[in-house]
Amino acid sequence: xxxxxxxxxxxxxxxxxxxxxxxxxxxxxxxxxxxxxxxxxxxxxxxxxxxxxxxxxxxxxxxxxxxxxxxxxxxxxxxxxxxxxxxxxxxxxxxxxxxxxxxxxxxxxxxxxxxxxxxxxxxxxxxxxxxxxxxxxxxxxxxxxxxxxxxxxxxxxxxxxxxxxxxxxxxxxxxxxxxxxxxxxxxxxxxxxxxxxxxxxxxxxxxxxxxxxxxxxxxxxxxxxxxxxxxxxxxxxxxxxxxxxxxxxxxxxxxxxxxxxxxxxxx
Numbered sequence: 340x341x342x343x344x345x346x347x348x349x350x351x352x353x354x355x356x357x358x359x360x361x362x363x364x365x366x367x368x369x370x371x372x373x374x375x376x377x378x379x380x381x382x383x384x385x386x387x388x389x390x391x392x393x394x395x396x397x398x399x400x401x402x403x404x405x406x407x408x409x410x411x412x413x414x415x416x417x418x419x420x421x422x423x424x425x426x427x428x429x430x431x432x433x434x435x436x437x438x439x440x441x442x443x444x445x446x447x448x449x450x451x452x453x454x455x456x457x458x459x460x461x462x463x464x465x466x467x468x469x470x471x472x473x474x475x476x477x478x479x480x481x482x483x484x485x486x487x488x489x490x491x492x493x494x495x496x497x498x499x500x501x502x503x504x505x506x507x508x509x510x511x512x513x514x515x516x517x518x519x520x521x522x523x524x525x526x527x528x529x530x531x532x533x534x535x536x537x538x539x540x541x542x543x544x545x546x547x548x549x550x551x552x553x554x555x556x557x558x559x560x561x562x563x564x565x566x567x568x569x570x571x572x573x574x575x576x577x578x579x580x581x582x583x584x585x586x587x588x589x590x591x592x593x594x595x596x597x598x599x600x601x602x603x604x605x606x
Contacts, residue, residue, distance in 0.1 A: 341369030342586045347426040349373045349418065351409055351467055352436030354381040356537040357485065360578035361433050363389055366401065368582060373422040373429075375407035375467075376436065382406065401426075409436045409463030412470075419470040429474035431481040431585035434464045437502075439539075444500045453501040460505035465512065472520075479524025481585045485577070486510050486596065488533040492604050496562075497543075510596055517594030526593035528584045530577060533600025534562050537574035567602025 348365045352358040353374040359381075366372045366389040374382050382404040389402050403425040407418045422429050438459040441452045468482055475482070489499060490507035510529050517527040534540060544562075548555040563570050580599045583589055598604060 344369035346430040347371040347422055347428050349422050349432045351375045351434050353385050357574045358435040359385050360574045364578050371401040371426040374404035375418045377408050379406050409467050410459050412466050415467040415470040423474050429471050432471045433483045433581050435485050439502050441501050442499055444498045456501040457505045461508045475525050476523045482527045483581045483584045484509050484529040486529045486531045488531050488600055514594050529596045530581050531596050531598045532577045533603045534571050535577055536571040565603050572599050572601045
């Protein structure tokens with residue numbers, strides 16, 4: 340039996356990178372996949388990729404998608420309603436949607452931007468979780484937050500204090516939610532990626548190499564030499580961890596944070 344056979348998984352923040360990897364792999368593992376993101380073009384592209392793979396295996400299309408800004412409470416409700424309307428259930432919600440484009444620390448802080456980051460990454464994520472609660476409570480299920488290693492160990496290469504603070508707050512909320520929702524057999528966990536090879540880190544490596552006039556391999560090597568394993572974790576590695584936590588194989592795991600970072604930080 341496939342890992343998520345017959346389950347319905349809602350994935351937010353579906354675009355190039357981690358959201359796409361989670362959605363495609365959830366479908367590979369047998370799930371009905373409900374996709375949410377702000378950009379319809381990304382949603383349609385990932386849905387088409389999933390449906391083509393399913394057709395190649397002789398299966399019926401098992402995707403649905405809706406343009407969703409998680410900072411908009413009615414939009415969250417509409418995405419949850421779509422999942423129930425199309426597939427009759429919600430078994431897991433994997434939260435990838437996040438605002439991660441604000442850089443800087445405290446001295447140069449634009450607190451209006453900080454509030455926007457918190458509104459999306461913390462409040463928006465909780466809004467979508469709440470919208471899915473009625474369906475999750477019917478059978479129990481799983482909520483998986485995508486956090487960040489930078490919430491517990493700030494990197495020296497880039498400064499993203501607002502992003503780290505918002506994800507740290509979300510991880511703290513996880514403990515309360517795990518206790519609150521546990522009686523309904525709803526598990527709540529967080530995956531904490533470190534440097535994660537995918538479109539965003541590839542762009543960082545390319546930009547840094549161009550700025551410094553060095554080969555991209557040199558910049559990538561500076562990152563990977565920090566790891567216990569001799570390479571960076573990938574978007575796919577993080578996706579696999581998230582889907583494990585979404586599945587029944589993690590049925591006794593809740594209120595936990597799992598670092599997926601090739602051993603850069605151990606605790």
